[in-house]
Amino acid sequence: MSLNGKPLVSIISAGMSKFGKHDGLLAREIFSEAAHEAFSRCPKLDPRSNIKALFIGHMGEAYEHQGHMGAAAADWAGLTGIPATRTESACASSGAALRAGIYATMSGLADVVMVGGVEKMTHRTTTEVTEYLAMASDYPFEQWHGITFPALFAMMATAHMHEYKTTEQQMALVAVKNHYHGSLNPKAHMQKEISLENVLTSRYVSWPLKLYDCSLITDGASCIILSKPELAHKYSDNPVHIIGSGQASDSIGLYERKSLTSLNATKLAVKTAYEMANAKPEDINLAEVHDCFTIAELMAYEDLDFCSKGKSGALIESGETRLGGRIPVNTSGGLKAKGHPVGATGTAQAYEMYLQLTEQAGKRQVKNAKMGLTHNVGGSGATAAVHIYRREN
Amino acid sequence: MSTSEPFTIEQFYKFLKQQKLMAGRCLKCGKIHLPPRPLCDNCFSQNFEWINVSGKGKLLTYTVISVAPQQFQALTPYAVGIVQLENGLKIPGMIQSLKQEQLRIGMELTFDFGTCSTTQAWPQWQRYCFKQ
Numbered sequence: 001m002s003l004n005g006k007p008l009v010s011i012i013s014a015g016m017s018k019f020g021k022h023d024g025l026l027a028r029e030i031f032s033e034a035a036h037e038a039f040s041r042c043p044k045l046d047p048r049s050n051i052k053a054l055f056i057g058h059m060g061e062a063y064e065h066q067g068h069m070g071a072a073a074a075d076w077a078g079l080t081g082i083p084a085t086r087t088e089s090a091c092a093s094s095g096a097a098l099r100a101g102i103y104a105t106m107s108g109l110a111d112v113v114m115v116g117g118v119e120k121m122t123h124r125t126t127t128e129v130t131e132y133l134a135m136a137s138d139y140p141f142e143q144w145h146g147i148t149f150p151a152l153f154a155m156m157a158t159a160h161m162h163e164y165k166t167t168e169q170q171m172a173l174v175a176v177k178n179h180y181h182g183s184l185n186p187k188a189h190m191q192k193e194i195s196l197e198n199v200l201t202s203r204y205v206s207w208p209l210k211l212y213d214c215s216l217i218t219d220g221a222s223c224i225i226l227s228k229p230e231l232a233h234k235y236s237d238n239p240v241h242i243i244g245s246g247q248a249s250d251s252i253g254l255y256e257r258k259s260l261t262s263l264n265a266t267k268l269a270v271k272t273a274y275e276m277a278n279a280k281p282e283d284i285n286l287a288e289v290h291d292c293f294t295i296a297e298l299m300a301y302e303d304l305d306f307c308s309k310g311k312s313g314a315l316i317e318s319g320e321t322r323l324g325g326r327i328p329v330n331t332s333g334g335l336k337a338k339g340h341p342v343g344a345t346g347t348a349q350a351y352e353m354y355l356q357l358t359e360q361a362g363k364r365q366v367k368n369a370k371m372g373l374t375h376n377v378g379g380s381g382a383t384a385a386v387h388i389y390r391r392e393n
Numbered sequence: 394m395s396t397s398e399p400f401t402i403e404q405f406y407k408f409l410k411q412q413k414l415m416a417g418r419c420l421k422c423g424k425i426h427l428p429p430r431p432l433c434d435n436c437f438s439q440n441f442e443w444i445n446v447s448g449k450g451k452l453l454t455y456t457v458i459s460v461a462p463q464q465f466q467a468l469t470p471y472a473v474g475i476v477q478l479e480n481g482l483k484i485p486g487m488i489q490s491l492k493q494e495q496l497r498i499g500m501e502l503t504f505d506f507g508t509c510s511t512t513q514a515w516p517q518w519q520r521y522c523f524k525q
C-alpha cells in the first residue's frame with residue numbers, strides 16, 4: 001500500500017517517565033508519570049472524553065506477578081472505561097502497540113488513541129531478569145539448552161565477525177556513541193560518557209559480547225497520543241505525522257532462520273514502511289534503532305539500508321551516525337544508555353522522534369530534521385516494527 | 394517409516410530417549426521438519442512420516458556464555474552453537490568439552506543424545522549436546 005507519504009495518523013502529544021531505577025513504584029505508577037506528561041503537553045485534549053482506546057506494550061507478568069496490564073495502565077492513567085488492551089511482542093511490545101493504534105485509528109473505530117508501554121525490572125536480580133528476558137526466545141530448543149538472550153545476539157555477532165570481518169572494537173564504538181548521546185538526555189538511565197577502553201575491558205557476558213555491549217535493565221514508561229490526521233490541528237499546533245508503518249515476523253527460533261547476520265523481519269517491515277511513506281533510506285535524517293546489543297545496531301544499519309551488507313562496521317567508524325553526522329542514530333542514548341524497560345522501548349523511540357521533529361530535543365537536537373525512522377525488535381528478531389515520521393512543514 | 398506417533402516436539406524428545414534423532418517429512422510436498430510440526434509450513438498438509446537423521450554436522454556459529462540463568466550458572470562458562478546437519482537442517486545446543494579457542498565456524502561436530510536428569514513434572518526433555 002503506497003500512500004505517497006500521506007499521514008496515516010498524527011502524533012498530537014507524547015510523554016515519557018524518567019528511565020532508570022524507580023524503587024518502590026509499580027509499573028502502573030510509572031506509566032501514570034508518562035501519561036501525565038502527555039496530557040500536560042496537550043491542553044486542548046480532554047483525556048477522559050477524547051481518548052477512545054489504549055494499547056499498551058508490556059512484556060512480562062513475572063516481574064510484578066501482574067498480567068492484564070491494559071486495564072491496570074488505563075486505570076492508573078485515569079482512563080478506566082475505554083477499551084484497554086495489552087500487546088505483547090517481547091521487546092517490540094510497544095512497537096506493536098503503536099501499530100495496533102494505527103489499525104484502530106485508520107479503521108475509523110477510534111479517532112484518538114493512546115499507545116504506550118511500561119516495564120518495571122530493577123527490583124529483580126540479574127539472574128531473574130536473564131531468565132524472564134529469555135522467555136522471548138524459543139523454549140524447547142533455546143532456553144531449555146541454556147541459551148540466553150545475549151547468547152542469541154552473540155551468535156549473530158560471531159557469524160557477522162566471521163563473514164564480514166566486523167570487530168569487537170567496531171561494536172564497542174556503538175556503545176561509546178550511544179552513551180555520549182545519553183549524556184545529553186536528562187531522562188536517560190545512564191548520563192555519563194564512556195571510553196572505548198571501558199567497553200573493551202568490560203567482562204564477557206556471552207563472548208564476543210561484553211557487559212558494555214548489552215543494553216540496560218531499566219524501569220520506565222512511555223506513551224504517545226495519536227489522532228486521525230484531519231483532527232490533529234484541533235488538538236495540537238505542532239503535530240508529527242506517521243507516514244509509514246511496517247511490522248513483520250520471523251521464525252521464533254534463531255536456528256531456523258535463513259540468515260544469521262541480518263534480521264529478515266526488519267527487512268520486511270522497513271520495505272513496507274518505505275513503500276507506504278514513498279521514502280528512500282537517503283530521505284531519513286535520523287533514526288532510533290533497536291540496540292539491545294551493539295551488534296544489533298550494526299545489523300540494523302544494514303537491514304534498514306543505511307549502508308550496504310557488511311559495511312556497518314565502516315559506517316560506525318565514519319562517525320556519520322553520531323550527533324552532527326549525516327544520519328544520527330539513537331540520539332536518545334538508545335536502549336544502550338537511555339535504557340531498555342522492554343515494554344516501553346517502542347513508544348520511547350516514538351517519543352524521541354516527536355521531540356526531535358518538534359525541535360524540543362534540547363542539547364541533542366538534530367538540526368533541520370524533517371523525516372525520522374524508528375525500529376523496534378522483539379526477541380532475537382521474530383518481530384520487528386518500523387515506523388517513519390515526518391514533521392508538519 | 395512410522396506415521397503413527399504424533400509429529401510434536403514432545404515426541405521428538407521421546408525418540409531422543411530411545412537414542413533416535415528423528416525428523417518429520419511431509420508426505421505431500423516432501424519438506425523435512427526438524428523439529429517436527431503438525432502442520433506443514435510449506436503446503437499446510439497434516440500428513441507426515443518420521444525419518445532418521447544423521448547426527449553429523451558443521452558448526453554455523455557459536456558463543457561462550459558467562460552469565461546464565463540460575464539452573465545453568467554452575468556450568469559457566471559454557472559453549473553453545475547452531476549446527477547444520479548433513480541434510481541441511483539446523484539445530485542449536487550446548488557444545489561439550491571445548492574451550493572458546495578450540496571453537497571454529499565450520500568445524501565438524503556430532504550430535505550426542507545426552508540425558509534427562511530433571512525431576513520436574515514438565516518438561517522432561519533430553520539435554521542433548523554436540524561433541525567433537
